[in-house]
Amino acid sequence: MNDTDVVNCVRVGHTYGEGPLAIVAVHDVTCSVTAGARIALTGPSGSGKTTLLHMMAGLEPVTMGQLTWPRLEGHAGGGPGVIGLIFQGPSLMPALTALENVAFPLVLGGMPDAEARMRAGDALAQLESEQLAPKYPDELSGGQSQRVAIARVLAIEPALILADEPTGQLDHEAGRRVVDVLIQAAEHLDAALLISTHDPRIADRLSANWRMHDGRLIVDPPLGSTR
Ligand code: ADP
Numbered sequence: 001m002n003d004t005d006v007v008n009c010v011r012v013g014h015t016y017g018e019g020p021l022a023i024v025a026v027h028d029v030t031c032s033v034t035a036g037a038r039i040a041l042t043g044p045s046g047s048g049k050t051t052l053l054h055m056m057a058g059l060e061p062v063t064m065g066q067l068t069w070p071r072l073e074g075h076a077g078g079g080p081g082v083i084g085l086i087f088q089g090p091s092l093m094p095a096l097t098a099l100e101n102v103a104f105p106l107v108l109g110g111m112p113d114a115e116a117r118m119r120a121g122d123a124l125a126q127l128e129s130e131q132l133a134p135k136y137p138d139e140l141s142g143g144q145s146q147r148v149a150i151a152r153v154l155a156i157e158p159a160l161i162l163a164d165e166p167t168g169q170l171d172h173e174a175g176r177r178v179v180d181v182l183i184q185a186a187e188h189l190d191a192a193l194l195i196s197t198h199d200p201r202i203a204d205r206l207s208a209n210w211r212m213h214d215g216r217l218i219v220d221p222p223l224g225s226t227r
């Protein structure tokens, strides 16, 4: 571990359930996401990608090993507060407009409503999606919803962006644009970026390719050169 690591995992694992019903979703994963990293996480369905991302986001506990956020300690709010997670499935709140969805985490974090709305508008504009602001999630296409979910993450200015199959529901062209936006956002925020994907053409656009198989992680290029 060193202090350029945004996330550091040492023999990390996660088991869902207990006893005979236990499912080992992630097993013995040692890796680090360094500052400025651009990582693709590939692997078949059920190989543990979502579970690993959720542990890195602090959403799912580590049941084995140790996971730390060396670069984020001491940051206002501490550890996982400055991590942006784009979920695999739909994640917008249906009763809120796109703008309100983007503003919501800021308001939760204590930002005054007017300022949060302004920041949310800026984040949507950054994605050239300001026209979506007044729309409700059921009026948005898959690609538009994904953009709003990305804007919601950008608005919190995370040091780490974790995107879980953000292009899974999109055609290739829409998927390519979403990846462009994520890479640009990571550059703009100087954030590390990790995208799980099934699409090898997307994996090719990032600088490292990590593969999961049966809950285990294969890192390529090897640790130490993960930028
Ligand atoms: P991936 O994202 O690569 O498809 P997941 O992390 O979703 O993989 O799943 C890894 C394994 O954990 C799979 O066997 C899956 O069925 C299991 N799993 C995922 N979430 C849960 C859960 N909430 N409860 C029980 N098992 C789960």
Ligand code: MG
Pocket (backbone or CB within 6 Å): 049, 050, 051, 088, 164, 165
């Ligand atoms: Mg998944």
